[in-house]
Amino acid sequence: MLLNRRRFLTASLALPLLTACGPPQPLIRVAGIVWVGYEPLFLARELGLLDEESIRLVEMPSNTASLMALASGEVEAATLTLDECLLAREGGLDVRAILVFDDSAGADVIMARPTIRHPAELAGKRIGLEETAAGALMLSKTLEIAGLKPEDVIKVPLTADRQLAAWQENEVDALVSYEPHATQLEALGARRLLDSRAFPGLIVDVLVARRSALEATPATFRALLAGHFAALRHLRQQPWDAATRMAPRMGIAPDAVLAALRGVRLMDVAANRAWLAADPPRLVAAADRVVEIMRANGLIKGPVHTGDLADPRFLPRAT
Template sequence: MYMDRRHFLVAAGATLPALLGACGRPEPPLEIAGHVWPGYEPMFLARAMGWLDPERVRLRETASASESMRRLATGEVHGAALTLDEVLRVRARGTDLRIVLVFNISAGADMVLARPGIEALEDLAGRRVGVEDSALGALMLHHTLDTAGLGRDQVKTVSLTIDEQEAAWERDEVDAVVTYQPVADRLRDDGAHVLFDSRAMPDTIFDVLAIEAGHLERLERSTRHLIAAHFRALHHLRANPVDAGYRMAERLGVPGHRAMETFRGLVLPDPASNRRLLDGSDSRVLLAAREIAGLSEDAGAPLDRDFGDELVRHDLLPREDPR
């Protein structure tokens, strides 16, 4: 999904460089790329709150998921915040990523919007449906048509990136679109209505933190620090939403009083939920990855289909919410 698309205490971390200096060279900081997306914001909130030690973790802000993937491919960063299908795309290009954290699950944030007069899923038959050439777009369209009892050949798909959808809608080039925020709200203001959304496919669309396997082994302590800081910030977001919202507003590009609205349709799993999602050969993330890989012919780019249980790791998660 392109937004073009969905840690431990500093006091403890501050002593680490000195300790490592006594026994060898300290490990370099873990470099993580991430673009603006609500599900990723607790990680950046942790930095703003001073809970992320810059000597151990550095967040590299990017303009899009495409830029994050490019930085991974060139070795500029060790990991990135990506959607699950983007992880499989990067792996197909030769970078051996491991998923260590689930930032968010889409529970209504991804949707199919339609024009007035298209009131039921079955009404999509023969209609023009705008969709991104991505695994996520293919996955949403697959579930939509399956629920409608329609085949892919019964609709006319129109390839549209997220930034092209509004113009295509205004030019009446599509009858429905597979889309997400913030474009979805603007299309709804223009008369579109929700026909289908990701609440109908729970535990399927994930945004995750993925780190290259070789770097993960070398920078494990920094990775644990980042994950713990993310959960500490997530706890602050829930306990003090007004304060967190105003701190996140500038990066999200919204007024402070509206920042928390951008999380509508997202589930932000805590450590226990993350463990459920990542633990075991039948973990929900692995099952979703296999489903996405099976749609690789419609994904718009090659996806890795030859992965095993090692794709996910739950052992770096804290046992409890850091506070």
């Protein structure tokens, strides 16, 4: 069972941080899941573009786990969706967004049994989703399109790492999924019912970090972002080589990697400056819209300050 998001964030803030004792450590740990939009960061590790002595990417089974690790101080940074970042801030975490990975444009998907042909046919069905993550937001908008209420469906709390098993064991009729899991589910007979193209600007992926860590090790965070953008350039210049390197971690073939990448708009340095450094930052406007949607759907209740969310100090110079 998933922990209540407010309870685990509030409780975790009461725990001592792992870095609180002794001198500051130069190592920064970044929690991340397998998601097509985050893969350029992990490609940077594969290409040897990250200093392993100062940067460690910590692979997590779900964004819920990433949030918990960030809240408890087990990591200094995490790859999250914008709505998850807002949940963290609502829970009292002083985190800033220092990088925008992507805007989902088809890679977040409602996968369903072949007999379900229309969103309205989700009524009475068991829908697996990660309720502390973007899945709850995606489902809320899908039900809105279908003309259904939350009580019209049966929600099955399910982290991403359990999706394939739950599908194979017939525990669910539909899943709020994303790439590469959506491609893997499709191979098992699931069909794509609806994707994030129906909700432009709803799901944005960001790299967030604790403000204290940013102030303690600014050079390391600059190196982290430089490695990410170098890997992104490699992906654009040598897509097949990059896809071949990314395929094992994603668990799909290189050609499927390239297909999955078409479902996200990856943000280069110039785009990141527009999202983080413009006056006002585009990310803040997007965050305010997401807060309104989340509040309307009961996904967020407390105040969320977004004015200082975007932190562009660690971006490379635009080229």
